[in-house]
Amino acid sequence: MTEKPRKQIHLAAHFPGVNNTTVWSDPAAGSHIEFSSFVHLAQTAERGKFDFFFLAEGLRLREHKGRIHDLDVVGRPDTFTVLAALAAVTDRLGLTGTINSTFNEPYDVARQFATLDHLSAGRAAWNVVTSWDAFTGENFRRGGFLAQDQRYDRARTFLATAQELAASWRGDEIVADKESGVFLRDAAAGRFAHSDAHFDISGRFDVPRSPQGRPVVFQAGDSDEGREFAASAADAIFTGHGTKEAGQAFYADVKGRLAKYGRRPEELLVLPAATFVLGDTDAEAAELAHTVRLQQVSGATALQWLEQVWNRDLSAYDPDGPLPDVDPVVGEPSVAKGRASARMYKDPVGTANEWRSLAEAKKLSIRELVVEVTSRQTFVGSAATVAATIDDLVQSDASDGFILVPHITPTGLDPFVDQVVPLLQERGVFRTEYEGTTLRDHLGLAPLPSGAPVGAAR
Template sequence: MSTKRQVHLAAHFPGVNNTTVWSDDRAESQIAFSSFEHFAKNAERGFFHFLFLAEGLRLREQKGRIHDLDVVGRPNTLAILAALAGVTEHIGLVGTLQTTFNEPLELAKQLATLDHLTDGRAGGNVVTSSDAFHGANFRRGGFLDHADRYTRAAEFIELSRELWDSWEPDAVVADPASGTYVDRSRIRDVDHHGPQFDVTGTFPVPRSPQGHPVIVQAGDSDEGRDLAAAHAEVIFSLHTEFDDARAFSDDVTARLARHGRSRDELLILPGATFTIGDTAEEAQERSRAIRRAQVSPATAIAFLEQVWNRDLSGHDVDGPLPDVEPDVDADAITRGRVRHLRDPRSTVAAWRARAASDHLSTRDLVIEVSTRGGFVGTPEHLAAEIDRFVQAGATDGFVVVPHTNPHGLDEFVDRVVPLLQERGVYRDSHDEGTTLRQNLGLPDRVRDRQAATA
């Protein structure tokens, strides 16, 4: 058996941001079930560990209007995953779920149900929000202070696990005479009182195959990293450059130790794009074409407006960057998008210097700073790079993000996966286990909890 570290791969369904190239001849609906079905079955054919779906609670807006090249429609994640359970057999099904505007019992029940439907293949990606824009869809506005987002998320996860643990594994007993019945003595009432939640009652769903569906986390802030170190089992990270990825891994590893956890209890899977060519030159040319298609003139203007916080609809994207400064005092004209820039003015100054030195137009500059080339090269190069990251401990694998829907994963499965298998770093069967937790090599939380309380 190989002693090499094994690569873990997940597949991110495209269609919820401007990185999806809708002008591609192969592009199909991001709503039709046939798109989800093809994508999921193809990922399963490639022995991917899980399918990953994003979700949003409201469509993003720019100056009060929906930017249709960014995202149009976000169907319910759990409904799609439940449907995919019927057309897949092995692949894990993970959906993004909000801890801010949902309630623990509701989502714990839904995830436990999905875990039953899939025979143990369910997982949830924990995300937070505190803004009134999303809250308005729930008639709750900005009810949660920004500083409390992760306080609520941590208690949300803790309470969910308390609910899942309230049923002992043998609480449902089969009786030959009368059929299946519930042994009430093996179910504990939940009596939880914390800063965010007061819950008293009985969880309605029997213990699912995994006991605890797998918890994924996608925040990158200091608070988000601490939440992941304390509670998550997979991190969907932003860090795809080698040195950056290794620094992130070192940081999270140190945080794990502070929470009494080890590195083998958490997988780090950055989201990574890819472009394949028969030669390095062909791959680079394809990558340039894809990145240009991702940033149309309208998208370039929308991106500028998010940073400048000004109406720049009359700006020439083939000319230089705007000569006005960002308006940092006005209300944001972009709604529903996470802002990663802490200092727009210094960012704009750096962009102007880069555009001048590299002779970049506005659109060219936006392409450079808003899109990622990801892994670009021949299939052999991609397999070697993925292997390098994993063997060095910079990552445990990647969440592969195609640029077309639903066929964007096809070439990766056909041309890169076999090379990873030849290297002895990627599985070639679904025989590792029956549950997502087992296939990811994660600890059995139920067994560990029972041992700790014995």
């Protein structure tokens, strides 16, 4: 009996985001907007031989009770611009940007990703996200034009159209022969025409085929529709992470959807986001993790979290006191805008009852309850424990690797790279040197041959 070969782990660095996971109050916390912070995290990830750097995006500042949400980090850079600049200070690290398919146009986005792929010599990736809300639309020409049930349809079509544009150059058109005076071999290079319910465009695309042919495609989202979209069109799926068993079920589900699109399991990577706290011992890490949780959930943050679920003002309550006795307001979320967590709790009254019982049983205040029920760190332990846990999760097909989200900007990844990466390398499950130059190489995705279609599945 031959043993199953050990899978190689894929690792990425997520720039700390604008939710309460990011601890800005720590004395070690640096700027979230100065370029030096982005350089530090990206260069640390590259020192650790990570697959890629990951940047999220939100196109309107979040609001709480009709005012700008002020308790978490606010403010971020433009995705393409900061990634293009990072291409100058890194050499191999993949550069993944989140770009919205609702408040953009395919010609522009295809041209931006082709440019980024050229400027980084083949390291660009696109995390395709959808949104539909009129709230975000208020910042854009078309306003809230898209119905909620249309958003995946638009995203699919948007991605397919952008792929058509990328494929409008085969890759062999530019001759640039000074002697003969032939610059282009093909007078129709870049020609395209696309017409459907969302886009009616034609002409010639103006960026020649980029090193990877098209950006690597990520899809984030856990819904059935999101999984199907990923199975049909993405190279990697970016997801949340629960238990090992939940991870295995998710993994089996999305990999199982690939066959009907003529794709093999290794053509879609499952890469959950994960947080971590390291200590010299497991006990020390656990203690530190609790301290970090308290930094992440201030009294004010705890109350606001409750207000999202209760969908009403709870400012009269003491975060260090018991849970509110009033029930949540059922209906359209009115308290929190511009964030997905407002829709996480499908049955707010049920959730409220559940939390009240939990708080009563464990004698928890509002703040302690929120610490208890909202996302705890994924990996807590010594470097050895964390390395073993990550390896186990990957080898047992709960994932193909992790997108690590440090809680401190920009140095939060340093201990992971210094302590955990060497252990994964010793286990023989993580690269000690980059073997290829493109992000496709790092992810084990076959290169798209020059001249071949770059479209959805492959």
